[in-house]
Amino acid sequence: xxxxxxxxxxxxLMLRFxxxxxxxxxxxxxxxxxxxxxVGRYVGDSALAAVGSTxxxxxxxxxxxxxxxxxxxxxxxxxxxxxxxxxxxxxVTNGIFLSIIxxxxxxVVSLTLMHPxxxxxxxxADIYDDAYHYISTICMxxxxxxxxxLFSSFLRAIGNSRMPLIxxxxxxxxxxxxxxLFIIVFQMGVRGAALATVLSQTVSAIACAVYIFTKVxxxxxxxxxxxxxxxxxxxxxxxxxxxSLQFGITSSGTMVVQTAINKFGSVAVTGFTxxxxxxxxxxQGMMALGQTTASYAGQNYGKKDLKRIHQGTKDAMKIGxxxxxxxxxxxxxxxxxLMKLFFDSGVDIAPxxxxxxxxxxxxxxxxxxxxMIFIYRNTIQGCGYGMISMTLGIMExxxxxxxxxxxxxxxxxxxxxxxxxxxxxxxxxxxxGLYLFLRKQMQKKxxxxxx
Numbered sequence: 001x002x003x004x005x006x007x008x009x010x011x012x013l014m015l016r017f018x019x020x021x022x023x024x025x026x027x028x029x030x031x032x033x034x035x036x037x038x039v040g041r042y043v044g045d046s047a048l049a050a051v052g053s054t055x056x057x058x059x060x061x062x063x064x065x066x067x068x069x070x071x072x073x074x075x076x077x078x079x080x081x082x083x084x085x086x087x088x089x090x091x092v093t094n095g096i097f098l099s100i101i102x103x104x105x106x107x108v109v110s111l112t113l114m115h116p117x118x119x120x121x122x123x124x125a126d127i128y129d130d131a132y133h134y135i136s137t138i139c140m141x142x143x144x145x146x147x148x149x150l151f152s153s154f155l156r157a158i159g160n161s162r163m164p165l166i167x168x169x170x171x172x173x174x175x176x177x178x179x180x181l182f183i184i185v186f187q188m189g190v191r192g193a194a195l196a197t198v199l200s201q202t203v204s205a206i207a208c209a210v211y212i213f214t215k216v217x218x219x220x221x222x223x224x225x226x227x228x229x230x231x232x233x234x235x236x237x238x239x240x241x242x243x244s245l246q247f248g249i250t251s252s253g254t255m256v257v258q259t260a261i262n263k264f265g266s267v268a269v270t271g272f273t274x275x276x277x278x279x280x281x282x283x284q285g286m287m288a289l290g291q292t293t294a295s296y297a298g299q300n301y302g303k304k305d306l307k308r309i310h311q312g313t314k315d316a317m318k319i320g321x322x323x324x325x326x327x328x329x330x331x332x333x334x335x336x337x338l339m340k341l342f343f344d345s346g347v348d349i350a351p352x353x354x355x356x357x358x359x360x361x362x363x364x365x366x367x368x369x370x371x372m373i374f375i376y377r378n379t380i381q382g383c384g385y386g387m388i389s390m391t392l393g394i395m396e397x398x399x400x401x402x403x404x405x406x407x408x409x410x411x412x413x414x415x416x417x418x419x420x421x422x423x424x425x426x427x428x429x430x431x432x433g434l435y436l437f438l439r440k441q442m443q444k445k446x447x448x449x450x451x
Contacts, residue, residue: 055273072150079302099146103147161292249397253396260416363420385438399426
């Protein structure tokens with residue numbers, strides 16, 4: 001199921017590659033979404049707010065770990081594109097070594113800092129305990145989530161986007177079953193929802209690893225590859241660290257936004273949470289598009305085909321614009337319907353809609369700039385410029401801090417809700433300019449006479 005993305009029409013390759021990724025991302029999004037739906041329906045509105053209030057912390061912890069592990073696999077796609085199978089296998093073993101270190105550090109740090117972090121974010125007192133129990137359980141199981149993403153990223157690096165979808169689909173169904181078992185039967189509350197997520201991701205990680213080490217000869221390392229390789233470690237760390245820091249920078253901005261939202265009380269947090277879950281589901285197409293361009297750019301950069309990379313970014317933007325417009329048109333009228341999924345059938349969602357609509361509408365209006373961020377950031381990262389792409393995270397952080405900071409000072413919910421869309425708008429166009437600048441640098445570096 002490997003796909004050589006250095007040959008064939010880029011648009012056709014991307015469309016074929018992106019569909020399994022989109023479905024996989026939707027399933028992965030459903031992990032947290034199902035937790036939220038079942039918690040809201042069977043535990044209560046305050047528990048829903050508790051899970052939602054930790055969403056940005058969840059994004060930060062998982063984002064930092066996954067950003068680094070995904071960065072480790074950029075070298076895999078480059079080696080595969082260059083036809084270097086030995087280098088591809090070395091990138092697998094050294095990526096595993098590095099991920100073990102990252103996971104160990106992040107687990108200890110996140111659990112140690114969780115109480116101060118929740119207090120710093122102004123987590124409402126009536127949902128604090130549930131929030132802590134949920135997110136601390138997630139952090140204890142971060143190993144499974146990171147290694148599923150690492151192994152699935154290895155597969156995507158060689159053009160295989162179908163098998164990660166199959167494994168994730170199985171574990172998504174398992175997650176729903178475990179949610180219902182732990183929450184309804186065992187009455188474990190929000191802790192049960194988090195435990196269901198961790199166990200389900202463990203299954204998908206193990207299944208993905210078994211598949212790689214038994215079926216995928218291109219990635220399957222031999223005994224001689226299980227060693228620290230200085231060149232591989234250096235390149236993977238050079239790409240992975242900036243990607244990790246970028247996620248950390250971006251997520252710290254979203255935490256500031258959540259802090260601003262928390263100041264408006266648990267009703268506002270609940271409405272914002274429901275809308276953000278719907279928004280997160282709709283934006284999975286942009287994420288899948290970014291993952292596609294990362295694999296595409298990595299393979300073609302390995303082959304030193306810069307013209308093909310540029311054609312790929314243009315085709316990716318065509319897909320991004322169409323997708324953004326379609327999901328926006330569909331999403332706006334469906335928002336109240338989809339929000340009802342998060343509440344018990346007898347709950348009136350009218351009090352939550354005034355908090356949900358401003359955020360959701362502004363997000364939809366900025367989906368095209370969000371697509372630009374994913375496309376150009378992942379292209380830059382796929383070409384190995386991880387440190388430079390980190391500036392995009394800094395731009396997002398500055399935009400969010402400015403908007404959220406003013407909202408806290410003026411006590412304006414509209415400005416707080418506008419923090420994410422404002423960051424997308426500013427960073428999207430900055431990403432495009434940064435890509436054009438780096439394209440010229442790459443032309444001078446690799447193909448001074450041909451591009």
